[in-house]
Amino acid sequence: MTAPIPRKKLIEVSIPLEAINAESSRRKQKAPKGYPTAIHKYWAQRPVAACRAILFAQLVDDPSAWPDRFPTVAEQEAERQRLHRIMERMCLWDSSNVDSIMNLARWEIARSVAWALGEEPPSKDDRRATLKYLEAKAPPVYDPFSGGASIPLEAQRLGLRAFGSDLNPVAVVIGKSLIEIPPKFSGFAPVNPKARAELGRGASWNSRGAQGLADDVRFYANWMREEAIKRIGHLYPTAPMPDGAQGTVVAWLWARTIKSPDPAARGAMVPLVSTFLLSSKEGRKVWVVPETDEAAPDGYKFVVKSGIPNKTDESRIRNGTKSGRGSNFTCLLTGSPISDEYVKSEGMAGRIGVRLLAIVAEVNRVRSYVSPTESHEVVAAEATPDWEPDGTLPNDPRSFWTVQYGLNTYASIFTKRQLTALTTLADLVREACQKITSDAKTAGMPDDDAPLNSGGSGATAYAQAVATYLALVVDRMVFYGSSLCGWLTKDNAMGKSMPQQGLAMSWDFAEGNPFGKSSSDITTCAKAVADCLDEINCPSPGVVTQTDASRIEYGSQYVVSTDPPYYDNIGYADLSDFFYVWLRPMLGDIYPDIFRTLATPKESELVASPYRQGGSDAAEEFFMLGMRNAISRLAKGNSAYPITIYYAFKQQEQSQIGITSAGWASFLQAIIDAGLGVDGTWPIRTENPSRSIAQGTNALASSIVLVCRKRAADALTITRAEFIRLLRRELPEAIDDIRKAGVGPVDMQQSVIGPGMGIFSRHAKVLEDDDSAMTVKTALAIINRVWEEIDQELDAVFDPETQVALAWFATFGFDARSSGELITLANAKNISTNALFDSEVFEDLRGKAALTPREKLPDDWLPSKDRTLTIWECVQHTARVLNAKDGGAEAAGRLVAQMGPAGDQARKLAYRLFEIATQKGWSQEALIYNELAQEWSHLEETGTHVSQPTIRPAQAVFDL
Structure with a gap:
């Protein structure tokens, strides 16, 4: 087979970024049933929308790569837009x-592969032929940092052979559960007795994909539940309700206690x-009131109240016994302070207890909600687990905050009853595997x-496959089943052990009932895992291995798309041990190579970890060397296709916009040192915009996808001055293309990095005045400065009215100032104030002047009827109409x-207005311009489908 020649791919020219970002953000806010990230907790998992779209655009040719088929610019753009609609x-x-x-x-994808090989693609209507062609002729996709396996999973969904690897054994098991096991048993009927009985009565199994596996996961998880109830059900009594009925406990809410100083x-x-607040629902809040009771332990008891608390009690209820930041509290009995230092010393001495709230x-x-009873406290204390998970928590204060309070082992962050339930269920996974083998043979x-x-x-392999998912069910129960899980008062639901990227101390916590109806019960957890399997219908094979990315020997056939570790953002290995110590006893016999060590491998983990590597400088050096080695190896992949690499920004990096970020600069430097050139950057929104840090702001995209190609062997060396000249010559057109592609203003600075770094990285070196090689950090600063200069030069191209309005807006916004201020600006642009008033850009306030507010602009304005049409009016009227109740996209x-x-x-x-508003901190105004710029391409398309009045020649002349 002749290798395809390198052709420009769609991702190197244009993608429907806003549609991809909208879907990515939507799924971060609320993951739907069966969404693959629900199969097991992992960190920084990319949304499938982004992975799927990036892979598609990475493999599909841009129309400009085929001038014989799309000879004109118009034909190329029309084809490009057709591909965009498919992607959307x-x-x-x-x-x-x-x-x-x-x-x-x-x-x-098959068409692009076929054209490159000089072949005809299969019939568009023949699904089987297309899949067969892709498996035989399309390059396989490899992700050497596969993590939660989102990239290889979406490669599979696109009909491509998928390969993934990761050093982290937890990630490897997740990958196998998503892309390796389902195709192996695709279409298999379930083997459990209930399903067999139904099939024996004449029912047919006509489901597809991994739905048979899913059915067995649900059945055998329920079998585990019933077996566990027989063994430890007595530890989970019902609760007396106010009406005398017995209620199934959802959760017990506990508070940690300490001896008063x-x-x-x-x-x-x-x-x-x-x-002390339990439920924050308006009109029916529920809270705990501590009351003096000499007969109760330590002289007090807790009583549950509901309704509407009085204002005097609200603060006490909301803050509990907490006093300020950290672990500072107040003694419930005497009101005396309990210091952070005292709490830590008591914790390290093992003298922290618990009390039922x-x-x-x-x-x-x-x-x-019901008040606690002594019997429920007694039964919880009776639990005695047969074994406990091994392992000591790392002494890393960045991510593990329980160690300083004496909770320094994995077993110590669970109550004895939690340990009893989880160890019982872990043992039952092994028993279930034996039962499934027997049932499968039957x-x-x-x-x-x-x-x-x-x-x-x-049958043996199938049983082990089902057992793998049952282990993931138990691990999900671990995630919702430690003493670090808070109670969510807004949702009246269980919190997670790890809501952020670390193990934080929880002073009051929720202990879910594994046989109740909460996020921590086995039925709920089994449903979440099985639902993921129901949605997996990937026709192509997949393989995931445990491999160090810096030691991979790539074949030249692979297309690489990967989401590597991000400098010091996340300590994957340390965090994964929280799950690994439970998975190992359950799956060690099934995957002996993956679980051969007592904990996850850490020495080779490619993250900058100062506590492990001896300081920040040594950590940066370790990361740089390892990342350079890893990227150098992946650069040996299929040269006919670009490489795509994700980089995730931390929030503090976003505020620096990548200029002074050590992680971002080090990451880019590693890519360039590995012999790759950056061909483009696409900002992807992969975080939930409802986060408090993003609400009401123009938050930057949280990830950047870098598009890379191998640098030419004969690349030239240029000087700093030549680099700047090339930036000034090439960036304006590139910036214009980025805007036309629909990239919003908020993401422009990250997007401009692409063509800027493309110029920098296509050269062997850029020499400074002293002949030293320019660093990436310096290049980033220069790119941003030139971009700002280009934008400022654009101001001079606008019509005089718009230039004056822009200068006024940058200084005063929409505020009124003396007419003298306007006269000065007007004289500088050689235009009269009367002309500014006549154009309706400004309003005359008798001695004062101001930009005409959007709400005062005439509702019947049309560009075709305005004889003094200005760019300022075009923007403000379009923004007004787009956001009007009776307007919208069609009118705009x-x-x-x-x-x-x-x-x-x-x-x-x-x-330009977005940039000014952002610099001034006018967030609401900036949001308006960001939305307008992002929607502009859609407005142009919408406008072509509505009837338009004829524009007279005199009005149409607008030569800028």
Whole structure:
């Protein structure tokens, strides 16, 4: 087979970025049923919309690569927009199993592969032929840092052979569960007795993909539940409800306690409570009131109240016994302070206890809060686990905050009852595996005794596959089943052990009932895992291995797309041990090579970890060397295709916009040192915009996808002055293309890095005045400075009215100032103030002047009727109409269509106004211009479909 010649791919020219970002953000806010990230917790997992779209654009040719088929610029752009529309539909999660959409996406990839090989593509309507062609002729996709396996999973969904690897054993198990096991047993009927009985009565199994596996996961998880209840059900009693009924407990809410340092408390153990509020629902809040009771332990008890608390009690309820930051509290009995240092010393001495705050129980699907009872505290204390997970927590204060309070082992962050439940269920995973093997043989599944890890596909391997998912179910229970899980008062639900990227101390915590109806119960956890399997219908094979990325020997056939570690953002290995210590006892016999060590490998983990590597300088050097080695190896992949590499920004890096960020600069430096050139950058929104840090702001995209190609062997060396000249010559057109591609103003600075670094990285070196090689950090600063200069030069191209308005806006916004200020600005642009008033850009306030507010602009304005049309008016009227109740995209599109040549300049002005508003801190104004700029391409398209008045020649002349 002749290797395809390198051709420009769609991702190197244009992608429908806003549609991809919208879907990515949507799924971060609320992951739908069956979304693959729910199969197991992992960190910094990319949204499938982004992975799917990036892979598609990485493999599909840009129309400009085929001038014989698309000879004109117009034809190329029309084809490009057609591909964009496919991507917009394809990237939606709801399209994942819609054959008509996914088959079209697969065929487009097959077409590009076929054309490059000089062959005809298979029939567009023949799904099987397209899949067969892709498996035989399309390059396989490799992700050497596969993590949560989002990239190889989406490669599979696109009909491509998928390969992933990771050093982290937890990531490897996740990858196997998503891309390796499902295709192996695709289409298999379930083997459990219930399903066999139904099939024996004449029912047929006509489901697809891994739905048979999913059915068995649900069945055998329920079998584990029933077996566990027989063994430890007595530890989970019902709760007496106010009406005398017995309710199924959802969760027990506990507070940690400590001996009061005040002698007046007579050695009482007092609660450390961050809040007494249990439910914050308006009109029916629920809270705990501590009351004096000489008969109760330590002289107090907790009573649950509900309704509307009085204002005097609100602060006490909200803050509990917490006092300020850290672990500072107040003694419940005497009001004396309990210092952070005292709490830590008592914790390290093992003298922190617990006290039951309240019980959450349910009857007939109605959830209620009841006061604690002594019997429930006693039964919890009776639990004695047969074994505990091994391992000591790392002494890393960046991510592990329980160690300083004496909770320094993995076992110590669970209550004895939690340990009893989890160890019992972990043991049952192994028992279930034996039962599934027997049931599979009874169901008629052949068995060669070959284990799953050795490529087996019979009854033994199938049972081990189901057991793998059952272990993930238990691990999900671990995630919702430690003493670090808070109670979510807004949602009346269990919190997680690790809501952030670390293990934080929780002073009051929720202990879920594994046999109740909460996020921590086995039925709920099994449903989440099985639902993921239901949605996996990937036709191509996949393989995930445990491999160090810096030691991989790539074949030249692979297309590489990867999401590597981000400098010092996340300590994957340390965090993964929280799960590994549970997975190892359950899956060690099934995957002996993956679980051969007591903990996850750490010495070779490619992150900058000062506590492990001896300081920040040594950590940076370690990261740089390792990343350079890893990228040097992946650069040996298929040269006919670009490489895509994700980089995730931390929030502090976003505020620096990548200029002074050590992680960002080091990452780019490693790419360039590895012999790659940066061909483009696409900002992807992969974080939840509802986060407090992003609300009401123009938050930057949280990831950048870098598009890279191998640098030419004969690349030239240039000087700093030549680099700047090239930037000034090439960036304006590149910036214009980025805007036309729909990149919003908020993401421009990150996007401009692409063409800027493209110029820098296509050269062997850029020499400074002293002949030293320019660093990436310096190049980034220069690129940003030149970009700002280009934008400022654009101001002079606008019409005089717009220039004056822009200068006024940059200084005063929409505020009124004396007319003398306007006269000065008008004289500088050689225009009269009367002309500014007549144009309706400014309003005359009798001795004062101001920009005309959007709400005062005439509702009947049309570009075709305005004889003094200005770019300023075009922007402000379009923004007004787009956001009006009786306006919207169609009305705004009609205005844009009438602007003619002025429309392109109006788009540029929207970007400029966003930058000014952002610099001034006018967040609401900046949001308006960001939305307008992002929507401009859609408005242009909308405008072509609505009827337009004829523009008279005199009005149409707008030569800028």
